[in-house]
Amino acid sequence: RELTGEVEFENVDFGYNPDKIVLHDINMYAKPGQKIAFVGSTGAGKTTITNLINRFYDIQDGKIRYDNINIGKIKKPDLRRSLGIVLQDTHLFTGTVMDNIRYGKLDATDEECIKAAKLANAHDFIKRLPDGYNTVLTGDGANLSQGQRQLLAIARAAVADPPALILDEATSSIDTRTEAMVSKGMDALMAGRTSFVIAHRLSTVKDADCIMVMEQGRIIERGTHDQLIDMKGRYYQLYTG
Template sequence: MTSADGRYTMLRGDVRFTNVTFGYNPDKPVLHDITWFAKPGQKIALVGATGAGKTTVTNLINRFYDIQEGQILYDGIDVKNIRKADLRSSLGIVLQDVNLFTGTVMDNIRYGRLDATDEECIEAAKLTNADGFIRMLPDGYQTVLKGDGSGLSQGQRQLISIARAAVADPPAMILDEATSSIDTRTEEVVQAGMDALMEGRTVFVIAHRLSTVRNSDVIMVLDHGRIIERGSHDELIALGGEYYQLYTGAVELE
């Protein structure tokens, strides 16, 4: 990674927000004085109802937007001093909506890192549980996908996007939890693929189903742009507050 002054730094995935306030319209903040940190290798879950600010947090890590107040540090460097291309290449992203393109399965996986070899793409697919179904396709890895991968199931498309993130091998990952429209059996395969991808990386999970965040190191509950609770699953259940209400279904998440 290259900073603005041309120095090179190896990223490890330490991310810190200090007193961050942000609004897409500067007069209307959607995040209010947010302070938190993620150590390398930690899994951080962001939960809260729609509009709480979960996706906004990840957009700021990527510098899709710049903050009005506060500071975001990536391995001790202000993200404003990191070239955007370097910052984004150090962050893998798996979204709910998968973007595939017309080309072979191999090409679609390699899109995660354009200089990856065929062997590296296959290793990434094996790691993330995509290899099994790919080998069942008519031409395996050389099967040509049309457009958005319309011949594949939602789960299969998701597995390709997870393999694409794995071949990039970034120190940090953002998962906009991608299993909400997948059947339960496929979800288990996809979840296992995600678990393999997350191993040893700093991971931010935007949670739509709370069953998938129980094993996070830290769960942060957002409400109208503020962190109202933080802790492990067991700590937050014991607290009996908003997370408990969400987890037991007393309050709807979406």
């Protein structure tokens, strides 16, 4: 069955160790196609929430539903695979650029991989590599810049064509031009898919349908950028520095 990208958390509690809860009573609802952003200081629980959306861990209490199917406590690797992920440190393996993109969907044709790379805004830099799509990457893509690795991660997610996505924005600095290329690719990838974005720059979440402000494992404020600014609470503080 095809998923639409609807995701719901109901009263979710979670701890990496059962005796130390790190997420408390998380409630949220994402309509198909919405962009949900998580902001908050280090250790607030942003990555942990996305780990749960991914079902990397079982939850202690509550429900996680995709399209009304409660997947909170059952292992459903096929459902998990239906999410695309662009993590901070993308794992690239020794192999061609084409095979690294294809990893997002193992039966993808070369044409599908190239189409995904074009959508991800990665095609131009790939064409300039010594052997284009046949260029062999060294372990973990060490022969690419960080921005280029991110563009490949976006292409890899795009080839899977998932209904929902998790984007964990890179913290380490890439130059402004590369950053613009990456954010253009990410915008193209997010269009029409439910997207959960962990943003380290508040400027990239301004257009989110809902921004979740997290602190110590709780969502303490939520709303659009304008609503949160009007609230003059934690988000306002973060934004105005």
